[in-house]
Amino acid sequence: MNENREPYSYSFEPVDHDSRMQMNGGNAFTPPEAPKPKKGSHGAKIVAVAVACALVGGVGGSAMTAYLLDQHTTNTQTQVAAETPTEDENVVVNRVVHTNTGDKNLTPKEVYDMYVDSTVGITTTGTTSNGYWTSEFSASGSGFIISEDGYIVTNHHVIEGASTVQVALYDGTLHDATIIGSDASNDVAVLKIEATGLHPVSIGNSDEVSVGDQAVAIGNPLGTLNFSMTAGYVSALNRDVGTGDVPITMLQTDVAINSGNSGGPLFDMNGNVIGITTAKYSGNTSSGTTIEGLGFAIPINDAMSIVNDLIDYGYVTGQAYLGVGVINMDTTMAKYYSLPAGVYVDNVTEGSCAEKAGVREADIITALGDQTVESYSDLAAALKDYRAGDTVTLTVYRGGQTVELSVTLDEKQPEPTEETTDSTTQNEQPTQEDTPTYGEVNPFDYFFGGN
Known part of the structure; x- marks a missing residue:
């Protein structure tokens, strides 16, 4: 397994901490102008991309410790994710429960129009230290809404080390966000904003994804090209992608992803989220060949079991x-x-x-x-x-x-x-x-x- 990854490990680009490295000058997420109303425009998804050193840094803090999240945690399907309410009135009972069924065979434009307003831009600020001095950083990424009352999914490395997190909705409004929970081992995080009446995404079944399926991502590349859509295909399944010392099994796609897209959703053509766009390989091989079209997304089935635990308990159970x-x-x-x-x-x-x-x-x-x-x-x-x-x-x-x-x-x-x-x-x-x-x-x- 290591041998298969090693030729590309030097050029691995996890999503969005590329932004963290590049944005010390203030190239943070720019909220869009209020969009003109469109018929049937409900939302879109996001792609994820970032720089290797940033994501490696995110996982590296626990790199030499021998614990890991169990990959085989039971996947909670979206349609049954509305669990029995607890006595705590603050526990969300409005989980994502909708999955688009049937062979809708939507066009990329239709997927975009349906779910662009389910996509968000994320801006973080914080401080980092190398042991000698401390400096401030700002970074941007993407995410997607999973409940009407403001729960948002993104990558761990998007919010890692952040002291402030701000979410920009498609209508241009800005909200301060709380980090509900985050799991570095699987690069998944959950945020919460105080809002109601939001448009959540539809959650799909990544176990049913096949190589050759068309896919769409929507996100905020470079932190400035807000709510951009890219389209492509699922290139491979079950790729073990080295994010530091801890491999994560991901979907491979040729959908274009860039830093600033980290944490956004990858859609199928039924309009269901099938993955969290997270990383890409970039650069050149040892022979000088340019690496192109190698993006990776965390399968949504793996992510949702983590998301549910983070919301319910603040950490992932069963690790x-x-x-x-x-x-x-x-x-x-x-x-x-x-x-x-x-x-x-x-x-x-x-x-x-x-x-x-x-x-x-x-x-x-x-x-x-x-x-x-x-x-x-x-x-x-x-x-x-x-x-x-x-x-x-x-x-x-x-x-x-x-x-x-x-x-x-x-x-x-x-x-x-x-x-x-x-x-x-x-x-x-x-x-x-x-x-x-x-x-x-x-x-x-x-x-x-x-x-």
């Missing part, structure tokens, strides 16, 4: 959590000392399932279940196949022997805020900054150093 901090091995040194390929356990979180199962510092993890682990990416991908509560065999190399440990995976809890804790708890995984060495480690120094 498999192992409780170890790991470092990629120096493969040359490992081979020289006849050590297996794997990831080096730098630390074990106290009280975690890994500690209970007997995982130790300086172990080398070589497999999770039946999946071989040679890098952190492999471990992260393997964890996506499990849910919290699943019991799996973890294979480690220790003291010249292979040891198999039975681990019942924990559930990752939402990370405490600065207001609730100043230190790492067992519900957190250590980040890159928490580990003394980032990247590859010389196994000789650790494995034979008395650890």
Whole structure:
């Protein structure tokens, strides 16, 4: 899997943090002029694109921590997403419940006219620090409305690190937005604005998408070309796209996407959202060939189960959590000392399932279940196949022997805020900054150093 992605990893362009890098000068989202009324004009969708360093930065904060959201969370279909109301009157009962059925075979123009007003522009501001100085940033992206009372879906990397978020509707009105929840591992976020009578999108079924299906995206490329539509085709399914160390399975499309489009919807020709446009490959291959027409969207079925959890709980339930901090091995040194390929356990979180199962510092993890682990990416991908509560065999190399440990995976809890804790708890995984060495480690120094 890694080999297939590696030739393009240097040019991977996740959507919209390209904007963050480019917009320090103030090239933020520009609200449109109030549009002239059109017959049947109800809304449109958005495409997503951003710069690699930005999205990698978004996921990289937790890159070397061994927890991941379970890819196989039950997908909640839109038509049954209106769940039983709770006693909390603030819980939305107005979920997206509509799906366009039948073979409408709409034209791209008809899709645009139906859903352009379901698309939004998103502007964020915040501060970033490189350890020496702090600077301000502004960025723009896209999103789409999923309820009449103001719930909006976008990419995590669009709002990552933001201190303020503002949403621009198609009619030109601006609304301050609250971040309801965000999941970096799957690059999905939910916002809320105080508004009523909005026009939500229709949610489709990405499991029914086929290669060759026509698709339409609507968004805000470059943060200034507001509510632009592009059209194309679904090029491939189930592409594992490397967003940092954590791959995300996406739809591939040749629909044109650019920075500023991140977080917008990808439509089928029935007018249903089938994906969240998120990333593209760009640049040149090692042979100098220009990369064109390689865009990617998160399948809507995968996204909606996350969206529902974020709205209901503020975090994604069922995420498999192992409780170890790991470092990629120096493969040359490992081979020289006849050590297996794997990831080096730098630390074990106290009280975690890994500690209970007997995982130790300086172990080398070589497999999770039946999946071989040679890098952190492999471990992260393997964890996506499990849910919290699943019991799996973890294979480690220790003291010249292979040891198999039975681990019942924990559930990752939402990370405490600065207001609730100043230190790492067992519900957190250590980040890159928490580990003394980032990247590859010389196994000789650790494995034979008395650890």
